[in-house]
Amino acid sequence: ATLDDVKARGELICGTNTGLTGFAAPDANGVYQGFDVAVCKALAAAVLSDASKVKFVPTTGETRFTALASGEVDLLVRNSTWTYSRDTDLKLDFVAVNYYDGQGFMVKKDLGVSSAKELDGATICIQTGTTTELNLADFFKENNITYTPVTVADDSEAQRQYTAGACDAFTTDASGLAATRATLADAENHVILPEIISKEPLGPVVRHGDNNWGDVVRWTFYALVAAEELGITAANVEEIATTSTNPEVKRLLGTEGDMGAMIGLDKDWAKRAIAVSGNYGEIFAANIGESTSIGLARGLNAQWTQGGLMYAPPFR
Amino acid sequence: MSELHAQTVPFVRDSMLPQELPPASQRGAVKWVRENLFSGPMNTILTVLSLLVVFLILQSSLPWWLNSVWNANSLAECRAAVQAMAGEGATGACWAVIRERWHQFMFGFYPRGLYWRPVLAFALLFVALAPVLFGDNARKRMILLACVAVALVLALIGVGTDLAHVSFAIVAMAAILAVSHLAPARLIWATLLFPAVGFFLLWGGSVWGPIGVLMGFGVLVAVYRLLLPMLGVVMGTALGFLAACVWWLMIQTHVTTVLHNLMPWGLEAIDSDQFGGFLLAFTIGVTAIAASLPLGILLALGRRSDMFLIKTLSVGFIEFIRGVPLITMLFTASLLLQYFLPPQTNFDLILRVIILVTLFASAYIAEVVRGGLAALPRGQYEAADALGLDYWKAQRHIIMPQALKISIPGIVSSFIGLFKDTTLVAFVGLLDPLKGVTAIVRADINWKGIYWEPYIFVGTIFFLICFGMSRYSMYLEKKLKTDHR
Amino acid sequence: MAIVADVPKDGFRLSMLIYDTRFRSITIQVVVLILFLLGVAWLVNNTVENLAAKDKDIAFGFLWNRAGYDIGQTLVPYTNDSSHIRAALVGLVNTLVLAFFGCIFATILGVFAGVLRLSNNWIVGRLMTVYVEIFRNIPLLLWIILVYVVLSETLPTTADFRQSAQLIADGLPPTVSMSFGGTVALTNQGLNVPAPFFARGLGQISLGGMTISLNTLLVFAVVIGSFLANRALRRNAAKVQEATGLRPVIWWKSLLILFAPIILVCIALGLSFDVPVFGRFNFAGGISIAHAFTAMLVALSLYTGAFIAEAVRSGIMAISRGQSEAAFALGLQPGRTMKLIILPQALRIIIPPLISQYLNLTKNTSLGIAVSYLDLRGTLGGITLNQTGRELECMLLMMLIYLIISLIISSLMNLFNSAVKLKER
């Protein structure tokens, strides 16, 4: 089982993107940083008690699922969309959704376009290797309009083409659009159109059939989400663990009951996971939130209590 | 007509004329320009056109180069600096990104403190090549080694190595220079041992691992020597290989573990996914070429064999490999190899890529070697036969030494091709210098949007390396042409 | 002596399997065959086991499922409702078109550069050397990207063609207007040229699944006819030369025969052009050639051209000076010498490396993905693989197709090569 393998190896192998701003990218010291990366680190802390015991394997659109299926990586946290066929036909398990995304469009302001439906005849840059090209085809078909696709291999290339005016519109997940727009020299001249043409639930993926490992990943992630809901942060996790009287907090942080043993971990697993880079909200804010230069709003990714979709099942 | 009266009259010159300088119009720069630039209307037009092209290229790109920024922490800062320097709307190069990330272009994620290891390994590569490249010219070899030694020390200091390792490198190079001077024949050991040493330096880990592998070769040679008189070359080699395999697969780990427990010597282990940039390109390129040589030689011999089956298999293999793009081979490495190997075997992507690239290279090397073999006159085979040398002895002492020597230029150009093609590993998610590292650099929010500079930087380095090598191979080609008649 | 001669020849000893030249090769081949079969069996076995373990199978049925994605350049009818195999076909055609034109341009470029490199003009020679060395020593991938970027960064954007409200108010024309009398537009997205069509159609004939326009057929027929006529003209000129020694001047007749009929036919059929016009965002109508294609074509041609230039140069250099001197001594002029003596000989030396360059170029089209050119690798080995997760099937199919293309090219060129081989003693 994967959990035993990971423990025996003493290292978690996490498949990531080859480089996606805000989600996973190595810094000048070669250390991976980002939103997806933080999830992996939390998992490593939970399983191995050491957030640094994680190795990141960059995967491309083509190689990611094979890497997972062949056991090269223990899990994939790489903005992969949860779809029916991937879950079933490709024999994968999407265990949770760490980012609710949707495909959008960005255009130059001076085109005077206010809706994606006005893009009839436009040239559109699509980043390949995801579900994007399928969604786009469906959207235009549905609205009975035409476009010229320019299929681009990676994010930075797409950005360059778009800036150079080689395509009229750029479509990818809204999070990516925001990141791209943020770094444009003339960000104010570009707008992201209101239409979100698809649902893009992005989340960690594990191999089908290893349910225990799936549980570990799923609940580690939900621990982060629950922590936000319960007000547990990296800073106060130790303190709350000793002082809190909330039974759910106690169960989560291992001061009461033995939730860890149920998934093959020890009592303090969640505490360690949260301590790495904080709860879901903290991770979001630190990597892609409004205070960063990417500046994504929580939107759908807010806690359910705030009108979002982040909803951790009860720890019970 | 002074001296010669008529054709029938005998003529004898009594004083020889001295050598004179050619007339003025036949000398100097004027002649050169006239002959080389304006020797006819067509040539004049070509000259003017060429000058125009050069001018246009310079005109459009020069400002960008002149407005270079070297010091900045992000692309935005760069842009600001350019505007400040050259006014609104000006564009300029932002070399600051190279300044900040050059080490990733060179070494990938290799730990910064350990750069001395790849640098030393690279220097030792030249030492290993010295007997092959300049085997017959002691003076050139010494010059090469001395240059390598100096460059090594400079490079080590450049990448910020601590004093201990610099002095270690100096001592090592001094020893090698001494060996090269005193016993040049011994230098071949540096070549033979380099794979193990290079591996150890790059990947680190226990020193007993590589030694164990080398011991396997020792076993091979020992068994071969033992069996040779009884069973001949083929059987001897086969059994030796078998014995070595037994050693490698079953015994080695136990022995090395014990040894490691007794004497835990080693270097910090580095995972191959830390490799990137030119380090990765070189690792893949050099390993693949070196490993593909024996395979390529066998394939070339197979292709020239008159045994139908062996010939067919060799031709089939070579043509298959040469018929498909390298990129599909790389995808095979990353997507399919797992299917073909026994379940549960799982080794890392770089190794898989190296294996497939080796297979790829071996087909090309086979063709190069085949060319070398074909260039040998039949007489060499016949003379060897007539002296009573059997097939393998003739191959080893007569045919291969010559054929390989003739093939060196071809091998070098295969290496250049392969080295350039290592950029394709980006498509399977490895950090090649051109796309892989560039992509991660541009994924950094500070540098997102930068475009030309990494490409120019990487392209220039590629050019310098490949150009140097191709010049060298041309030089070799010329040299070999003269001494082979 | 007699004793030796009496050794029974037919007696078979086991040692003969190794020491007798007749049996030895059979022994070796049998051993190799066994090893080979064992190896194959091992691989197949592993594959079967692995597939079973991953609960997968090898099936090509997915190829007939709906592809669902769009492709920029489609030379065969394709929509996102077509099947994956259709998408693969589109990709294959894109690959072949690119390879075909790439080979042609690379050859032209390579021959020019190779010959110019030998020019006695210093600057030209040096420039060509620079060209060859730069392109040979920098990875192709970089060139592809570079050319693409140059095209998309330096050419006017489509927005520059737009007549915006502001401009109308100011009474100004758009920043950039179409060239060639408003028929051709070169933007940073691609080249838009008029598409020819015939006003007076002759109808179509239907052959099974394909419909062929009679107009096209007619045009083809006329072109081929003119070609044949021109050949006859040249042959006739050669005959005249053989008979009288003087070659008649025929270039104007040649031009007339080649171009007059086709022009007449076009006029008769009412050839018109569908000129691209600027729509909301971009040019509509006409033929649009995306820069992805142009960039691939240019980069591949330049890169391969550099290698071909080297082959050409060394081919020409390999023809000894004695050959041209002998020709000069016979009174042949330099142009004739090149055409009659040097090139025919150099060709034989050039062809083998040329074959491998063609093969390389064809294989290198697989880098199209770097600039969003959807070739075979981009469709079958890219999006299809990605969407269906059938990596084994897609990769095998793709390798097979590339292999077939390569084999066809090399066997064609080898045929040509053996046709022009030198006769030796």
Place this chain on the structure above:
Amino acid sequence: MNETIDRPIDTSHMQVSDEVAIQISQMNKWYGTFHVLRDINMTVQRGERIVICGPSGSGKSTLIRCINRLEEHQAGQIVVDGTELTSDLKNIDKVRSEVGMVFQHFNLFPHLTILENCTLAPIWVRKTPKKEAEEVAMHFLRKVKIPEQANKYPGQLSGGQQQRVAIARSLCMKPRIMLFDEPTSALDPEMIKEVLDTMIALAEEGMTMLCVTHEMGFAQAVANRVIFMDQGQIVEQNEPREFFNNPKSDRTKLFLSQILGH
């Protein structure tokens, strides 16, 4: 190899006319700054058969190659058949079509058959009808005794045969002057004889010939003048008998002693 020409040749009927075929005066040539030919003065009458000899590097080949402008001279005059060789392309073409040249290494065109080798220049330079050119070629091929090889390729012939084809090829242009640059030195002894016989036959027909050779037998038998060169200069010239039996210059004596001693 003096034995190769053993039959005495009757040179009495080989008339030398008074007409000047080649006139070289004060000709100088440099390779870069190296002075290869120094003040060459020489007049060749029509019908003369001149042998040029001299040590290696003395400029014999260069002199011969200047005569049909395979090399350019830098000072002095060369007038061939009344046409002066300048950089005027027309003159060069005219001279070249009048002057045949046979090279040491044959320089046949390997991609053409023997017949094509011979007809190429007549057809393209002289504009002879093909048929006629072929007839002429066959005539000369018969003359050099290899008509049966006409449809083979040069690679299929022996060295001696190849050199004979080279001679026939030159003759097909009906040149008025023939230049030979060591035509036999790339050949085996047997083949030398074939080629020398062919050249003797030519000489007997009154062709103007300049021949660089060390075949002293040939010189004695055929030449009416022997020119000895050294260091780019004409050191001595004389008729063969005198030249061999009674050399004047010390340099010539030394050279002859080496050549004949061997």
Place this chain on the structure above:
Amino acid sequence: MNETIDRPIDTSHMQVSDEVAIQISQMNKWYGTFHVLRDINMTVQRGERIVICGPSGSGKSTLIRCINRLEEHQAGQIVVDGTELTSDLKNIDKVRSEVGMVFQHFNLFPHLTILENCTLAPIWVRKTPKKEAEEVAMHFLRKVKIPEQANKYPGQLSGGQQQRVAIARSLCMKPRIMLFDEPTSALDPEMIKEVLDTMIALAEEGMTMLCVTHEMGFAQAVANRVIFMDQGQIVEQNEPREFFNNPKSDRTKLFLSQILGH
């Protein structure tokens, strides 16, 4: 080139023993469908010096090459030194180590020094210790009079010297029989003499020699039998004096007239 061997050689002491060195009976060989050697019968006693001559293409080289199995024969028997040549590799190896061969084009190994050329086979085939092999090699190099070249590479020697090295190289294997395939025809006249002298010295020591050559001087001086071949058959064989002065077959007469006439 008959002058090359001018001193009279005393052949009286060159003993021919009764022992058979090579026995060829009813040997036939085809190249594809071309019948190169037809019914060759021939016995060579130990110590015999046989010269084989004949027109080009008559199969002389092929015959010689069959004797050490560089070519395979298809019918008949070849027994060398008591070992029959069949497809058995062991026999072939045995014969080859007994029979030395000297090729027209020397076929020295250009990547090895002269000494290494000579010691290679003794060391790897005969398993002689290196030291000993070098001593033997130096002995034979002295014998062919080029000991001072031992450490040079073949490319640095003249043709004659190279051919002498080739002879020394064969001798180092201490063969009992030497085969020479036109050993002098790739050489300049001066060099021919050097090589012939070496061969004569060998003959004087009683080596069994088969030599394909057209050096009739050599044949007359050294051989005790001359074999004339044509069209793959042995047409005539006799002792040299008889052979040259009194050829029996018309074919031989014709051939001799050509060879000697030249």
